[in-house]
Amino acid sequence: MTNGRVIETERLGKSYGRIEAVKELNLSIRPHCITAFLGLNGAGKSTTIKMLLGMIRPSSGDGTVLGQRISNPIEGVRLRTQIAYVSENKRLYDYMTVDQMIRFTRAFYSDWRPDEEQKLLRQFRLPLDRKVKSLSKGMRTKLGLLMAFARRPELLILDEPSEGLDPVGIEELLEILIARCSDGTTVFFSSHQIAEVERIADQICILHAGRLVLDSSLDDLRQSYRRINLVFPSIPAEHHFRIAGVQDVRTRGHQMSVLASSNAEGVVARAQDFHADSIDVAPVELRDIFLEKVKED
């Protein structure tokens, strides 16, 4: 592994004709952590994940996953036996039954754990004799998850693992992710469930229009992001508050609202210079940070 990183990419890019789906992406994922990969639909998350797995070739840049080059097709095949992956569309064979699908998958992996398979079958209440074709969206997701979680891989990559799951299913999924991480597996997953991500992720990566716009630990975000709401006797010009760390400034009447990714104390000091009547500093939720990062200018 490069610098002990499980995933490392350098200026990774993918273009489809004139459309750049992923641009100059530098990812660096630490081992034994839970990393959430966030972004709007079409931001390039699935394209990135498929490049990491060697399923599509990068147009530019390169990277390593578990120390193996993703642009090398031979290493890519070896890689896919060391990673458990749940795809976005939960690619399954519709004509098989659940039981056939599991037995078929099991044959490919030496790290398969029959005890874990049995446990997950009971937990997910999957009907063994049903055709995959007739499964609900949530059931399909659970079957896809079972086939990844029944193994003991070094790295778990999940593309939208909570798709179609009900609240109980999501809770079960989170518990399993936590258990796998406790066992030392590195977890990298994309999701739209920001509230859940905010609980279990160690690290957050936000992709927007193919670019990485945020790469930070959640603890750092919690500690440094603040919303500062101010009231002034007469409102100063916004540019006085566009100082280091400030992401956004809005004014309405006598009120000003400042979003700072750091340096909240600088904003407070500036507000005092302008004789603010009221200074109110509040923490910022991940949802608000996300919305700010993917805002169209």
Add this chain to the structure above:
Amino acid sequence: MFFKIEPTSGQPLYLQLMQQIRHAVESGALREGEQLPGIRTLAQELVVSPNTIAKAYSELEHEGLLELRQGSGAFISLSRRARSLSNHIQAATRSVSDLVEQLRERDFRDEEIRRMFEAVLLHQPEMTRKR
């Protein structure tokens, strides 16, 4: 022992857990020699990353409040240093509660008081010092 984690409170989760364990020791809810849940168990119970629990435990071990025994878990250990620290914290907590009580009597709401504390702390950043 019950812990409660607030993901949106603006404070790192491992710090929240550390404070709650310290508080539990100070209030007598956790006693010397008592065992805390394993990392995996507590992570699943609180639905947080196991790294959060591991970090809180290891910081508390550093403070001398916890003893981590290989393979058997985390135990409350009140070293002399931790005990004097705990008395210190108890005294400080009393001053803070007195102040909060005074502010409440002057009709400030808890939310307003919390923000005042935060604004003051932000405006007068702590000098780097060793305890």
